[in-house]
Amino acid sequence: xxxxxxxxxxxxxxxxxxxxxxxxxxxxxxxxxxxxxxxxxxxxxxxxxxxxxxxxxxxxxxxxxxxxxxxxxxxxxxxxxxxxxxxxxxxxxxxxxxxxxxxxxxxxxxxxxxxxxxxxxxxxxxxxxxxxxxxxxxxxxxxxxxxxxxxxxxxxxxxxxxxxxxxxxxxxxxxxxxxxxxxxxxxxxxxxxxxxxxxxxxxxxxxxxxxxxxxxxxxxxxxxxxxxxxxxxxxxxxxxxxxxxxxxxxxxxxxxxxxxxxxxxxxxxxxxxxxxxxxxxxxxxxxxxxxx
Numbered sequence: 001x002x003x004x005x006x007x008x009x010x011x012x013x014x015x016x017x018x019x020x021x022x023x024x025x026x027x028x029x030x031x032x033x034x035x036x037x038x039x040x041x042x043x044x045x046x047x048x049x050x051x052x053x054x055x056x057x058x059x060x061x062x063x064x065x066x067x068x069x070x071x072x073x074x075x076x077x078x079x080x081x082x083x084x085x086x087x088x089x090x091x092x093x094x095x096x097x098x099x100x101x102x103x104x105x106x107x108x109x110x111x112x113x114x115x116x117x118x119x120x121x122x123x124x125x126x127x128x129x130x131x132x133x134x135x136x137x138x139x140x141x142x143x144x145x146x147x148x149x150x151x152x153x154x155x156x157x158x159x160x161x162x163x164x165x166x167x168x169x170x171x172x173x174x175x176x177x178x179x180x181x182x183x184x185x186x187x188x189x190x191x192x193x194x195x196x197x198x199x200x201x202x203x204x205x206x207x208x209x210x211x212x213x214x215x216x217x218x219x220x221x222x223x224x225x226x227x228x229x230x231x232x233x234x235x236x237x238x239x240x241x242x243x244x245x246x247x248x249x250x251x252x253x254x255x256x257x258x259x260x261x262x263x264x265x266x267x268x269x270x271x272x273x274x275x276x277x278x279x280x281x282x283x284x285x286x287x288x289x290x291x292x
Contacts, residue, residue: 051070054070055071065247068252085239096155101217104159108164141158154227171205171212175201178200183200186200218263240255
């Protein structure tokens with residue numbers, strides 16, 4: 001029997017006569033449906049309550065200069081949408097965030113795997129990586145401005161550097177925590193180093209990598225927006241800076257709301273990828289439920 005077939009058999013749900021699998025009937029599906037519906041309704045009610053309290057507080061107990069109202073924020077969003085301002089600046093920030101996220105995640109994953117598979121190299125580079133990681137990323141912005149100017153490239157690189165270290169350390173930890181028994185089992189079956197990497201280490205580290213990508217999304221936004229706040233005439237960060245300098249509180253809240261929407265959409269996309277790529281783990285957990 002080939003090693004690939006053996007691994008596939010190990011991933012199949014284990015059958016046990018004393019613990020037969022319970023079929024998913026119609027009542028179970030209905031309970032899941034009603035639970036999802038209840039969750040959506042509860043979240044919508046909570047959001048409506050927060051907006052209502054916010055609207056009542058603003059202008060009555062808190063000066064609108066410090067806390068704008070939801071209606072004013074909505075009016076500002078409609079105004080920016082009508083004249084094209086919102087779309088123009090949102091596209092720029094989204095571009096900087098996505099590019100910084102992609103470059104930072106890819107480089108962090110690759111370097112994390114490389115050092116995780118090479119303990120000697122990791123021991124040599126560890127103090128240097130830790131020293132660079134200790135530098136506040138905001139302090140690097142002036143240096144990046146000198147190197148790359150004030151255009152989009154500077155914000156992308158700042159976002160990528162911010163993301164890199166987070167994804168790198170999580171990936172490195174995931175590689176080092178791979179179950180050594182699985183590695184030894186593949187070696188006993190005649191597997192080479194390449195098969196160990198692609199059939200044991202990569203699947204085992206996938207959850208840690210996706211967790212790192214989830215956590216990296218707000219950091220990519222932070223890097224892009226900080227670069228826009230420091231020096232820029234475009235992007236959501238520029239809208240925040242411009243609104244704050246004019247004491248336009250509703251503009252600041254509107255820009256922050258747009259950033260929240262961007263982060264939520266990116267998180268939803270990563271969550272979708274995680275569900276598609278981690279489906280085999282759910283099958284494995286279901287199979288283990290039947291074991292004594």
